[in-house]
Amino acid sequence: MAMSGSGTQADPYIITTAAQLGNLSGSNSSESTHYRLENDLDKPIIRTTRITGRAHGKLDGNGRTIQLSLNGANTSGGYGLFEEAGYLTISNLILTGSVTRTGTGTRVGALAGSVNNSLHVDNCLSTVNVEGHSDVGGLVGSSVNSALTVINSTVSGNVSGTSEVGGVLGSGNLTIFRVSV
Numbered sequence: 001m002a003m004s005g006s007g008t009q010a011d012p013y014i015i016t017t018a019a020q021l022g023n024l025s026g027s028n029s030s031e032s033t034h035y036r037l038e039n040d041l042d043k044p045i046i047r048t049t050r051i052t053g054r055a056h057g058k059l060d061g062n063g064r065t066i067q068l069s070l071n072g073a074n075t076s077g078g079y080g081l082f083e084e085a086g087y088l089t090i091s092n093l094i095l096t097g098s099v100t101r102t103g104t105g106t107r108v109g110a111l112a113g114s115v116n117n118s119l120h121v122d123n124c125l126s127t128v129n130v131e132g133h134s135d136v137g138g139l140v141g142s143s144v145n146s147a148l149t150v151i152n153s154t155v156s157g158n159v160s161g162t163s164e165v166g167g168v169l170g171s172g173n174l175t176i177f178r179v180s181v
Contacts, residue, residue, distance in 0.1 A: 005036075012036040012060065018045055021066075024088070025053035031087030033057040037064040044069035044097060045081060052077065054086035054116060061093025061124065068097035068110065068128055078113015078141055079105060079132070085112040085119040085140075093124045098157075101132040107141035108132030109170065110157065115143035121150045128157040135170040136161035143172035151177045 003020050005013040012034035015021050018041050023029060035057055044067045068081060077083045079101045095110050107113040110128035111121065119140065126139055135142040138155035148169060155168050164171040168179060 007033045007035075009034050009058075014038045015059075017041070018043065022051050024055040024057050024059065025051050025082070029056045031056050031058075034060070036060045037062050037066075037093070040065045040067075042067050051081060052083045054084045055082040055088050055112070056086045058089040059093070060091055063092050063094070065094040065096055068095060068099055070097075070099040071102070072100075073102050073105070078107040078109070080109040080111055080113045080141065082112040083114075085115045086117050088112075088118070089120040089122075090124060091122040095124070095126040095128050098129045099131070103133070105132045106135045107170070108135065108161070109137045109140040110155075111139045113141045115140055115146040115148050115172070118147040119143070119149070121148075121153055123151070124153045126153075126155045126157060130157060130159045132161045134161055134163040134165075136165045137170035138167045139169065140172075141170045143169055143174060146173065147175070148173060149175045149177075150179050152179075154180045156180075
């Protein structure tokens with residue numbers, strides 16, 4: 001789906017639908033591509049509309065809300081709004097709802113199932129309830145050998161699993177500054 005804007009910092013691509021949000025994992029997206037969420041996405045993001053593949057770019061949530069209602073069986077890849085974060089920066093975003101991966105599902109998080117390379121989160125709020133088997137986090141399930149930085153953010157949903165469970169990150173490396181859990 002076409003978006004207005006040119007993808008620069010001064011003229012970011014404008015996201016108004018869940019389908020457009022999927023462009024962050026598209027072949028035209030790179031770590032320097034800028035996006036801005038212009039509307040709340042209050043029709044829940046479900047298993048078939050979540051963003052699969054590796055997401056790249058800089059997303060300004062613009063104080064808007066994305067509602068999640070992800071409930072799925074054990075499938076390959078990470079499980080969350082984004083299957084996997086590549087070189088991704090997210091700021092000013094609110095996440096609500098739930099993410100549940102049934103069975104022996106691993107790498108489960110509200111924002112991303114896993115991080116491969118880097119994810120920078122700034123000034124975000126997540127009240128998402130997250131449930132899985134292992135590598136389960138309030139924001140990210142797994143960030144092994146990758147850079148995950150969370151700044152000025154709040155994570156307040158319930159997080160549950162059987163191993164490698166954390167309020168922000170299930171397993172891996174994390175740098176945090178001024179975060180409340």
